[in-house]
Amino acid sequence: MKLHKAGALARSRSLLLVALLAAPFALSFAQGGPTPAPANAYAYIGYPNNGETMPAGKPFRVWFGLRFMGVAPRGVKFPNTGHHHLLVDTDLPPLDHEIPSDRNHLHYGAGETEAMIELAPGKHTLQLLMGDDRHIPHNPPIYSKKITIYVK
Structure with a gap:
């Protein structure tokens, strides 16, 4: 039981670290304004x-x-x-x-x-x-x- 909790805690810490590291990159990809453009343009x-x-x-x-x-x-x-x-x-x-x-x-x-x-x-x-x-x-x-x- 202790091993299972430790593994889950390690996984959640890893996911948190990935989210924190990815946050600045996610902010740099703004979607643009309200006017749609063709996806292939x-x-x-x-x-x-x-x-x-x-x-x-x-x-x-x-x-x-x-x-x-x-x-x-x-x-x-x-x-x-x-x-x-x-x-x-x-x-x-x-x-x-x-x-x-x-x-x-x-x-x-x-x-x-x-x-x-x-x-x-x-x-x-x-x-x-x-x-x-x-x-x-x-x-x-x-x-x-x-x-x-x-x-x-």
């Missing part, structure tokens, strides 16, 4: 490519890719659509809140699928994040892989 940066060097001192084109979902301007609420946000040198914002609008979170609310940007010389990261008609990420959130580019 994905965004990608078509140009520039990861690791590419861009010329300093002049704007270059960033091409936004999106599959299995449509593009619609800000304020247009239509199923399975959204608009692009380009994240420059930053991580994803909270996925269940409005996407910030600043020099690191560029909004393309007119439905643009490409942009001309100019960056200072150095190493930079770019990532796309789709927002709904109110600039809130979808559920599930639709975002690209983060790429690194160099400006010289």
Whole structure:
């Protein structure tokens, strides 16, 4: 009887430890806002490519890719659509809140699928994040892989 209780206590301590260790990771996977997105939709940066060097001192084109979902301007609420946000040198914002609008979170609310940007010389990261008609990420959130580019 004592052995059975000791084994049950050890198992419950192990489960508690696993739950405590997993908690920070569970919090980092926000579900996104209230607007649904197709489960198979994905965004990608078509140009520039990861690791590419861009010329300093002049704007270059960033091409936004999106599959299995449509593009619609800000304020247009239509199923399975959204608009692009380009994240420059930053991580994803909270996925269940409005996407910030600043020099690191560029909004393309007119439905643009490409942009001309100019960056200072150095190493930079770019990532796309789709927002709904109110600039809130979808559920599930639709975002690209983060790429690194160099400006010289």
